[in-house]
Amino acid sequence: MKNPPDGWPRIAPAVFYDDAAAAIDWLTAAFGFEVQVRVENEQGQIVHSQLVVNGGLIMVGQAGLSPDRTYLRSPQAVEGANTQALAVFVDDADAHCERARAAGAVIVAEPTTQDYGEDYWSERGYQARDLEGHHWWFMQRL
Secondary structure (H helix, E strand, C coil), X not given: CCXXXXXXXXCCCEEEECCHHHHXXXXXXXXXXXXXXXXXXXXXXXXXXXXXXXXXXXXXXXXXCCHHHCXXXXXXXXXXXXXXXXXXXXXXXXXXXXXXXXXXXXXEXXXXXXXXXXXXCEEEEEEEECCCCCEEEEEEEC
């Protein structure tokens, strides 16, 4: 197998928003993502984007933009349903949670420490819901 392009992990999830442009701005402010690529059409809709954080990469796209991809929806378009949750490792879960809360994230589960035993690891993490209903887990390895 050939390596992915430089800067790409072997898996890169894509999440879709009704207002992807606003979501990108919010994700950078709330969760600390950095925009690597942002491609807009003439109407200002996001055709493609790549956001990075701590060595990870996600793509954020505009829901309903393409007639052959009508299955791509924001959770708010399907009564809050989610078929995925994104997990991100951070350096300080408590500080990250406060940043997200200040930006308007709904904190679904406050930061807690989980010890999975001697054979595994311990981590501190929390869960949040973003402005359109995507669920996120943020974890700090201890």
